[in-house]
Amino acid sequence: MHRPSILRVLASLVILGSTASMLAASPAESIDWVNPLIGTAKGKIGYGGTMPFVTPPFGMTDWTPQTRQNKISVVSYNYDDKTVSGFMGTHQPAIWMGDYGYVTLMPEIGDVKTTPEERKLPFNHAHEVSHPDFYSVVLDAGDGKQIFSEMTATERCGYMRFTFPADTAGRILIEASRPGHAGYVSVDEASHEITGYNPDRMDAHLGPAALKNFKGYFVVQFRQAFQKADTYGMDDAQAGHARGAYASFAPSKGKLTVEVRVGTSFISVDQARANLKEEIPEWNFEKVRLALRQTWNAKLDRIEVQGASDEARRTVYTAAYHALLYPRVFSEYGRYYSAFDDTIHNGESYTSYSIWDTFRAENSMLTLLAPERVDGMITALLQDYREGGWMPKWPNPGYTNIMIATHADSLVAEAFRKGFHGFDRELAWKAVYKDAMTPPDGDTTRRWADREPHTPYEARAGLTYYKELGYIPTDKTAEAASSTLEDSYDDWCVAQVAKALGKEKDYEFFLHRSLNYRNLYNPADGLMRGKTSDGKWASEDAGWTEGNAWVYTWAPLHDEAGILNLMGGASAYNAKLDQHFAGGHNVHNNEPSHHYGYLYDFSGEPWKTQAKVREIAAAEYAGQPVGLDGDDDCGQMSAWYLFTALGLYPVNPASGDYMIGSPLFSRMSLRLANGKRFTVIADNNSSANVYIQSATLNGKPLSNPVIRYEDIMAGSTLHFVMGPKPSHWAAEWRAKAIQ
Incomplete structure (x- = not known):
């Protein structure tokens, strides 16, 4: 019988300290500033949509305590819950998406309890510790008995340790599937192993493919x-019940500690076992945790902050943690299962791209914090195109048809713009050209409603009409007005890819077509408005996606100067923005509003941008469980905060331009992968001194509220002097129209 060492016992006593006391101590390393519980509670800021994952950056499988049964619109952990019913290897990337191929383990004493309601045990946050490399909690098993549960992880595997009371038999339950779902599990006592698979895909109804070969495999050792x-x-008579297995262990005179390692795979049970052999070759929990800790520190150490309160510092590093979770790795040592043709391929793969959200800032942040991943991530999208016919909008892990437009075009254009070359550039052109020119199957016979089940891949819904009329009519296609505006931006992105490849005629064609958004501008009210197929203005609320005319009027990210001209000049543009904010239309918990605070930069009133982005950051983010507006959308909410903390934001991410806001701290820097350091210094910075009085870039006066990607990558120093009143710094600068 394996017994814990005296060092382990002492470490456990430390771990049992309250989360609050641990956070109050002075963290020794960057990872110690991360609080994965941020965003898990419902409160003034958020609604509890993140999960406290133990996983490396971009991990294939995330490990989390389970306080409720997750599903579409419900995540597995909520800070307000009082019980734990399992410890889960999950692939659910966001609250509005479903899980797939998941596996759950739960420690028990007493009778076998297979349902979540029967097996759940109370816990207290005072005895809970959550870090990216480690999670632990004390579970109340009744009659004064407690089960101490711990987790750490690798890219595809989890490592758990359960300590049961003295003189008490322990049991580990493995749930392969939930009631009403298929699943399989097998026990091999000789090898101390339980294996199985879970074929459930909660989003299966949203995509066109049945994926008969899909399974989430696991090996539990x-x-x-x-x-x-x-x-x-497992028998037919119990088909309506959950399916799984359990392993029981004899009591010990001292406390009984059971160690469990779990390999996951989307290829096979044998591959799950091989993943375990590669990633956790020996029984050494502390070694695995230390390796994960070092992996996170290697990334988080690239961010340095001075002049931040402890809570603000915690917010920064937790935002970086969130931004480095997605897209997730989906390949397994040179092979991957494709959810686009239901077969196994050689190569590298990623999934969980929430592209409608993340193209705005998250992807841009990855080009700075994880540039070594960008070529592989673009290659994965191109493989999806090759295997399924299109680059996806929201792979989870296959097509889901969630949200609008084809913003993978923006990711490709941004990679071209920033000089990434490790992907097939001609294949990239074919993929974005198809997005822009080929309507989806049944384009004129379907409404393409949001989350419409069992449809062909949506691509650019209503593209047939867009090509004919210059807009998508609201009486023919759902979400038509929003799609017209966002398709115009994607046309601009396709134009940039064409230009980079020397395709001048295509460049001119798509650049011109990117002005189609202008067809929806209604001068009568100074806002964008949907149109019907006969050219008439639609009703005010027709044709929008998660918003209205106020939310979408400034959506064409590529041509704010053009919007300014449509409105009649800078004064009218600024007045309309003032109305937008005063009217409560800027809903920051949804992505279409994320760039709005920065728009005054384009129109000669940058001091309003400086005040507004500070206001939004203070209202929407904090270093507490209620400190994020719930749904982080695969890092986009967090990326907005990281950029805003630096004093920058990529309004048009594929342009390589970063608009200047108001840096949150006196000094913040990024240590870049090329060995250089980009530093932002803000003298006299405070919560009152939000306004830029003067600025220099590498010691030279900066008169425009914008810097470029090249400025960052060169290791520049951006130096501001801050003050309590607006100044006229950069007030003379105006954006130029795209043509």
Whole structure:
């Protein structure tokens, strides 16, 4: 029987300290500033949509305590819950998406309890510790008995350790599937192993493919020999029940510690076992945790902040943690399962791109914090195109048809603009050209409603009309007005790819077509408005996606100067923005509003941008469980904060331009992958001194509220002097129209 060492016991006593006391101490390393519980609670700021994952950056499988049964619109952990019903290897990337191929483990004493309601145990946040490399909690098993549960992880595997009371038999339950779902599990007592698979895809109804070969495979290995092991729910008579297995362990005179390692795969059980052998070759929990800790520090150490309160510093590093979770790795040592043709391929793959959200700032942040991943991420999108016919909007892990437009075009254009070359550039052109020119199947016979089940891939819904009329009519296609505006931006992105490849005629064509958004400007009210197929203005609320005319009027990211001209000049543009904010139309918890605070930069009133972005940051982010507006949308909410903390934001991410806001701290820097350091210094910075009085870039006066990607990558120093009143710094600068 394996027994914990005296060092382990001492470490456990430290871990049992309250989360609050640990956070109050002075963290020794960057990872210690991360609080994965931020965003998990419902409160003034958020609604509880993130999960406290133990996983490396971009990990294939995330490990989290389960306080409720997750599903579309419900995540597995909520800070307000009082019980834990499992410890889960999940692939659910966001609250509005479903999970797939998941596996759940739960420690028990007493009778076998297979349902979540039966097996749940109370816990207290005072005995809970959450870090990116480690999670632990004390579970109240009744009659004064407690089960101490710990987790750490690797890219595709989890490592758990459960400590049971003295003189008490322990049990580990493995749930392969939930009631009403298929699944399989098998016990091999000789090898101390339980294997199985879970074919559930909660979003299966949203895509065109059945994916008959899809399974989330797992291998669960125990360090100790079983006293008893068995399956449950596997016979036909119990088909409506959950399916799984359990392993029981004999009591010990001292506390019983059971160690468990779990390999996951989307290729096979054998591959899950191989992943375990590669990533956790020995039984050494502390070694695995230390490796994960070092992996996170290597990334988080690239951010340095001075002049921040402890809470603000915690917000910064937790935002970086969130921004480095997605897209997730989906390949397994040179092979991957494709959810686009339902077969296995050689190569590298990623999934969980929430592209409608993340193209705005998250992807741009990855080009700075994780540039070594960008070529692989673009290649993965191109493989999806090759295997399924299109680059996806929201792969989870296959087509889901969620949201509008084809903003993978923006990711490709941004990679071209920033000089990434490790992907097939001609294949990239074919993919973006198809997005721009080929309507989806049944384009004129479908409404393409949001989350419409069992449809062909949506691509640019209504493209047939867009090509004919210069806009998408609201009486023919759902979300038509929003799609027209966002398709115009994607046309601009396709034009940039064409230009980079020397395709001058295509460049001119798509650049001109990117002005189609102008067809929806209604001078009568100074806002964009949907149109019907006969050219008439639609009703005010027709044709929008998660918003209205106020939310979408400034959506064409590529031509704010053009919008300014449509409105009649800078004064009218600024007045309309003033109305937007005063009227409560800027809903920051949804992405279409994310760039709005920065728009005064384009129209000669940058001091309003400086005040507004500070206001939004203070209202929407904090270093507490309620400190994020719930749904982080795969890092986009967090990327907005990181850029805003630096004093920058990529309003048009594929342009390589970063508009200047108001830096949150006296000094913040990024250590870049090329060995250089980009530093932002803000003298006299405070919560009152939000206004830029003067600025220099590498010691030279900066008179425009914009810097370029090249300025960052060169390792520049951006130096501001801040003050309590607006100044006329950069007030003379105006954006130029695209033509």
